[in-house]
Every structure is written in C-alpha cells, then in structure tokens.
Amino acid sequence: MKTEGGSREAKRRAGERAAEEIDDGDVVGLGTGSTAAHAIRAIGRAVDDGLTVRGIPTSFQSRQLALEVGIPLSCLDAVDGIDIAIDGADQIADDPDASGFGALVKGGGGAQTREKLVDSAADRFVVVADPSKLSETLEQSVPLEVLPDAHALVADEIRRIGGEPTLRDATHKDGPVVTDNGNLLLDCAFGEIDAPDELATRLSSVPGVVEHGLFVGMADAAYVGTDEGVEMREY
Numbered sequence: 001m002k003t004e005g006g007s008r009e010a011k012r013r014a015g016e017r018a019a020e021e022i023d024d025g026d027v028v029g030l031g032t033g034s035t036a037a038h039a040i041r042a043i044g045r046a047v048d049d050g051l052t053v054r055g056i057p058t059s060f061q062s063r064q065l066a067l068e069v070g071i072p073l074s075c076l077d078a079v080d081g082i083d084i085a086i087d088g089a090d091q092i093a094d095d096p097d098a099s100g101f102g103a104l105v106k107g108g109g110g111a112q113t114r115e116k117l118v119d120s121a122a123d124r125f126v127v128v129a130d131p132s133k134l135s136e137t138l139e140q141s142v143p144l145e146v147l148p149d150a151h152a153l154v155a156d157e158i159r160r161i162g163g164e165p166t167l168r169d170a171t172h173k174d175g176p177v178v179t180d181n182g183n184l185l186l187d188c189a190f191g192e193i194d195a196p197d198e199l200a201t202r203l204s205s206v207p208g209v210v211e212h213g214l215f216v217g218m219a220d221a222a223y224v225g226t227d228e229g230v231e232m233r234e235y
C-alpha cells in the first residue's frame with residue numbers, strides 16, 4: 001500500500017480545480033491515488049448538485065470511491081469516447097526546455113495499465129499533483145505490470161538494459177502485490193531518465209510486460225496544488 005506523501009491541502013486544491021473543467025454530459029476518466037480521489041469527491045458533489053456525467057474508473061479503488069460518492073459509472077466498451085481524464089502522478093518532468101517536459105512516472109498504486117488505457121483514450125488528460133511530484137528529470141523507479149510467469153525473465157532483461165528491478169511486496173499479506181488484473185509489479189530503478197520516450201519504447205518491447213508506468217507525450221495539462229493556490233502547466 002502506498003502512503004500519502006505531500007500536503008493534503010495541496011492535493012485537494014489540485015483535484016478540485018481539475019474537476020471544475022468537467023462539462024455537463026462529459027464522460028470522465030477517474031484516476032487513481034490520493035490526489036485523484038479529491039477530484040472524484042468533487043465530481044460526486046457536483047453530481048449531487050445536478051451535473052450529469054459518466055465515470056470510467058481506472059482501478060478497483062477509484063470505482064469504489066466513485067460508487068460511494070454517487071458518480072454514475074460506465075466502461076470503456078460502452079462509451080464512444082472519453083472527454084476528460086483526471087489522474088495523479090508519482091513524478092512529473094518539469095523542465096520546459098527538455099524534450100520530455102510533462103512526461104510522467106505513474107503506477108505507485110499499481111494501476112498504470114488501466115490508467116494508460118483510460119488517460120490515452122481521453123480527448124484531454126489532466127494531471128493533478130502537489131509540488132513534491134515535480135522534478136527536472138524523471139528519476140523515480142518505473143513500475144512494470146508483468147505476467148506472473150514472466151517476472152524473472154523480465155527482471156533479467158531490465159538488468160541487461162541497466163535497470164534494477166524489485167518485485168513489489170504486499171504489506172498486508174505474505175508475498176507480492178497482485179494487480180487488479182492478476183499480475184505482478186516490478187519497480188525498476190534506472191537513475192536519471194534522460195530520454196523517457198526511448199526508455200518507454202524499450203520497455204514496451206519486453207515480452208511479458210503488460211504495461212509500464214512511463215506516460216510520455218500524453219498529458220495535456222497539470223494542476224499543481226500548493227499551500228496557497230494552484231499552478232497550471234500546459235503541455
């Protein structure tokens with residue numbers, strides 16, 4: 001289980017500001033994590049006040065929260081498209097002069113496969129975060145969802161390309177974390193990631209990798225909550 005870092009107020013500001021972008025009738029991708037949860041709660045309050053939306057959850061967790069706050073839900077194969085997705089990030093590349101500006105590491109909650117499906121299908125993908133997520137260069141471990149049978153082979157391949165893989169352990173059971181899709185997670189440290197697009201392509205080509213947590217060229221904007229207000233980045 002991931003513990004909540006960063007300021008709760010900053011996360012709340014970011015989530016609530018992003019939820020203001022939603023228009024009546026929108027199909028909305030509902031991200032995973034503590035910051036996206038603030039957006040989901042804000043959408044729930046707007047639904048109570050009469051907003052009509054359909055939510056597409058990115059995880060068991062976001063589905064449960066959406067049900068709790070009364071957001072009508074749908075699924076990817078029942079909608080024509082997604083108008084907007086609001087999702088968190090573990091790290092955001094924040095150097096406007098670098099080619100990877102706005103690239104993300106995601107998957108701290110182990111939900112990157114469904115997050116990538118939903119976020120990439122959205123006409124607009126908005127990231128919500130607190131300032132602790134901003135970094136000139138991505139250097140966070142990249143989570144890989146891997147088929148259980150393939151975890152040792154994938155780990156070997158990651159070492160060959162210069163990474164250090166760690167099988168993510170569960171906190172409340174013996175053994176590894178099992179994802180919503182029944183797979184395992186390898187957290188792979190690569191040090192500073194100078195070319196996230198190249199690493200993303202390389203990771204996608206490893207047999208047994210279901211999805212990795214590098215989201216390159218996907219985000220349209222980010223709302224970064226601070227203790228005073230909200231900063232916006234456009235990509």
Ligand SMILES: O=C(CO)[C@H](O)[C@H](O)COP(=O)(O)O
Pocket residue numbers: 004005031032033034035036087088089090105106107108109110111112115
């Ligand atoms: O990618 C994610 C889950 O897979 C989350 O969006 C990411 O871990 C950020 O979470 P939080 O807002 O709790 O810091």
